[in-house]
Structure formats: C-alpha cells, structure tokens
Amino acid sequence: MRTIARRLLQLVVVVVLSTLFVFSLLRLFPGDVADAVVPFGTPQQKQQFREDNGLDKPFFEQYATWLGNLLHGDLGKDYQSNTPVSEKVTAALPVSLQLMLYAQIIALAIAIPLGVFTAYKANTVADRSVNTGAFALLALPSFVLALALAYFVGVKWRPDLPILGQIPVTGYEPGWLEGVFGEPTGDIGHHLGTMLLPAISLAAGLIAVYMRLLRSDMIATLQENYITMARSKGLSDRRILWRHALRPSSLTLLTVAGLNFGTLIGGAVAVEVIFGIPGLGTLIYQAINARQVVELQSYIAIIAIFYVVLNFVIDALYVVLDPRIRRAHA
C-alpha cells in the first residue's frame, strides 16, 4: 500500500513537471504568439487573444490557470476555424484509439504464435528464418510500409485482385467507439476496411518487437523446473506451451504492449496523414502547420498526461500480476 501511495505521489509530480515542460516549451515559440495564432487579426483582436489566454499575466499564474482549465476540459480554441479544441479532440480521439487498438490486435495476433513457435524451435532453421524476417521488419519504418501498401494495394495490384480492390486507400468511416464519445457511428465493415492498411502499417514494426520479447522470455521459462515436471507427467508439448509457459512469459510483453499505446500516437501521426485518417495525429499535424500554439499545447499535454497515467497503471498492474515483485516490495 505504501508503495502505491508513493508512486501516486511520483505520478502527480511527473504530471505537473511534464505539463510545465510542455507549457514552457511553447512559450519559447519565436516571436509574439498572437502574431502566429491570429496573423491577420486587428490589434484589438490580438489584444483580446492575449487577454483570453492570460498572456499578460506572470508565467506561473498563466501555467496554473491553463492547467486548471485543462483538467476541467477547457482546452482552448482553434483560432482559425473558431472551434473549441475540446470538440475537435472528442471527434479525433476515438479515431486514433481505434487505430491503435487494431494495430495492437494485429501485432499481438501475429507475434504471440510466432514467439511461442520460435521459442519452441529455438536455434533451428525455422527459428532463424523467422528471426531474420523480424529483423528486416524492424528496419521498415511505418511510413515506408504505409506508402508501399498505398501504392501496391491502391494502384498496382488493384485491377487484378478482387478482394484487395475493395480496400479503400484514403478516407475514413466512423466505427463503434465514436458512439461512446457521442459522435455519429458508421458502417462497421467499411470502417474496418478504411482502418486495415493504416493498422497494418503501424503493426508491422510491433510484430518484430513483440515476437522477440516473447521468444526470449519464453526460452527462459521453458528452462524452469515446473516445465520439466509437466513434461515428465506426460503432458503434450502444445499444452505445456500454451497453458503452462505462455502466461508467466507474457508479463514483459504485456507491459510493453500497454506502454506502446502512448508511443503509437507518435508513430501514428505520419500514417494518419498518409492515409487521410482524421485522428489526433492529423490534428497535431494541422495545428503545427497553422501555427496554432494554444491548440498544440493542449494536444501535447493530453498525450503526456495519458502516457504518464498509463505508465503508472501498467506499473501497478505489473506488481499485481507478478507475485515475486509484490514480495520484493513488501
């Protein structure tokens, strides 16, 4: 319990520090922020902008007001289209979350069987060739894969392949998660179609990482005494692998997979832009190009808070899942 309380305190500290970091970072923006955000505004409008965002106040007062507003859901305004940022986030967040979820599902669905298989066949030709493939996959940036998929599926092979020809290469159809955010939902089949190529582009790199992690943990587990015990009882290899060895070997994998939700947002920016998916990444891209500093500040802060809290939750889960760690702390 004391550990949890202590970590909670650390969590608060890191949240405060990282939002402060984001806040001061964007104060370094060259020139007058008002000139960047409302370039064609009259002097009165620019003055109004400064007052709205408290730019005339001392730094720490600005920060406190901003953080308070942020925690209350007031994320500022996009001064180009004059829409509240919170509205844009509500529309974009489910899009990005679904994309990341699909990418994770695809990655785990392929990586877990491969990891188990390569650990079982460790140091055979099959193991080595899968590993070499994973190595190549690690060197393939997601934006390169995205462009390759867009070209081959969208242009080159399109006329010849009946099924692939149906996959849309750009555009987006709302899915199911939008409903939770009070946004209109769409046709699920078409939705999955629009998400397929972007999700694969993001998943490819993860497959290699996940597979290798599971493989090395699994090899270690397979040398444990209770595996020998299970084998001597005459259990089948399949049962030992899936029922006895997989669960204890999957801790690191699950941790990394969980943490990846945060990093995926970064990787997703380019992929979302390439495929025209209106997620958080696209919003960040647009905000940067329109020099909407106030808006950008909110997006980055949201991601930072999300990531830090996620870190904390996974850390706590890890302690719960693995009794050995729990005892080490007691």
Next chain:
Amino acid sequence: MPDDPLPGLVQDATGHGMPVDAGTIEMAAVETGPQAHRRRRNGIGITGWLSIGWLALVVGLAVLAPVLPLDDPKESITAIARRGPLADAGSAPGHLLGGDFNGRDMLSRLIWGGRTTLLVATLAVVIGFVFGGALGLVGGYFRGKVDVIVSGLLDVFLAIPAVILALTLVVILRTDPSTPNAGGVDPTVALILAIGLVSVPVLGRITRASTLTWSEREFVLAARAQGATHRRILLREVLPNVLPAMVSIALLGVAVAIVAEGTLAILGASVEPDTPTWGNMIAIGRINLQRAPHIVFEPALMIFFTVLALNMLGDVIRAKFDVREGAL
C-alpha cells in the same frame, strides 16, 4: 532502497531498476541470445561484414558527393521527368535511377540526400550520446538525490512521445519563413537539435542502468578504497565498461534518427523542401506515387537498407561485448 523506482521503471528480480519504456525495450529486443554467442565465436560474421560494407558505401558516397561526377541535384532535365529505372515509357539513358517529377537526377539526389540525412542523424545522436551519457553516468554513479533528479528529468522528457516532441521542437526552433524577424535557427540546425534532444533520455536511461550495475563491482570499490576521486572512477573505471552498451545503442539511435527525419519530412518538418534528404524526397515524391513510384521507393529503400545495416551492426557489438539485457 537507494534508487527509488519512478513511473516507467519496473524492479526486476535483482532489485535494479529496469527501464520498460517502449523505446528502450524495442532496442533491447534487437538482441537474440543464442545467435549472439555463435557470432562472438566467429568474429563479426557475414551479416556484420555486409552491414559494414553497405554503410561504408553509403557514407563514402555521401562524403565524396562534392567531388563525384554527379548531375546537379537541383537542376531539372525535362526529358527525364518522372522517368524511372524501369519506366514503361522507356528509361532515362545516362540517368541510372531516373529522374524525379521535376526531372532532377535521382542518383545525384539520393547521394546528396544521404549526405544531409546522415549528417543530421549522426550529429543528433552525438548530442544524445554526450548529454544523455553524462546524465546517465552521474545519476547511476551517485544515486540518491542526484539520481532522483536525473531520472525525473529523463522521465519528463519521456512522457511525451518522441515523434511529437521532435515535431514540436522543430517548429519552435526553426526560423519561420512568414515571420523571418521573429528569430529561430537554420532549419537544419533545428532538426539536429530536435532529434538530438529527443535521443538524450533514451541514451541517458541505458547509460544510467548500465552504470548502476558497474558501479557496484569490486574494482570500483577498490579504486574508491585507494582514494581515487569520483571523477577518476567515473572516467577511468566505469565509463570504459559502460561504453559498449552506449555505442551499440547509439548505432541503433542513428537508425532511429534516420527514420525520425523521414517521419518529420512527411509532416513537413524536415529541412527546407528544396534541399534533398531521403525523407524530403519521399515527402515530395508522395504526390506522384501513382505515376512515378520510383521517386518514393528509391529513397525508401536507402532508408531501409541503411537502418537494417545499423541494426545488425549494433547487434554484433552487443554480442561481442556481451551487453546483456539483464544489465540494461
């Protein structure tokens, strides 16, 4: 416990902080145990030599670009516009890899682009290596309050996904063409600083974790008992042992930086669009993906093979110096 775990650190069985952020694990995952041992026995192996060969070729061409008999990378030759090496309408004679949408020689642009990309990536990692390394050494060696501050600082940096942090930094640092008087630095410098700053916490984490274990060894204790100064112990006893881990991660870091340049280019945040880099070539060629895919895929292949070679070399170094995941 002297080193308090911070969010993002999980305690492993031996009680050492084990970094579990995705970036570190991704890099740590590159190692494969049994193969590593095999390779150590046989020198660096065929993959090691192939990697060194490819990198030597790419770096050599990039360095020699000004003296090589290449076309001007910014000069348009209308006849070869959008002509690829395998273009259906006939290739472009005298231009091995064809031309881009403006008829600029692709071979020349790839070599000049490689020059800028490799320079940016290398200098960025040097920044990460020096500052991350210094922070990690100090935090891992002195522990206690110093470590809490260092680790906290690195955690704050790591709380923002690398791509997004780098993107923000580029936009903040570089001179904006619309407001030239507002200040800022040259876009290339901005890019190097941005990627460099992002790589500081990754290298810092690795160095800190490695320093933690090496600082506990007997020879460090012996040096301390003989009255050696902290500075001497850090530089003469700890650093040489931590260096292999840092170098192998730095090689992977260069690979990550090359990919980062590409990602930022797609988002319009690399160097000026006019200057060829591998990322910029892809970003600009994207518009012509349908008609002239070679404009995108030639630089994409350069990125792929260079990143692959760097990953393999990093792996070989890990194996040779027995950089174990447990130590990270």
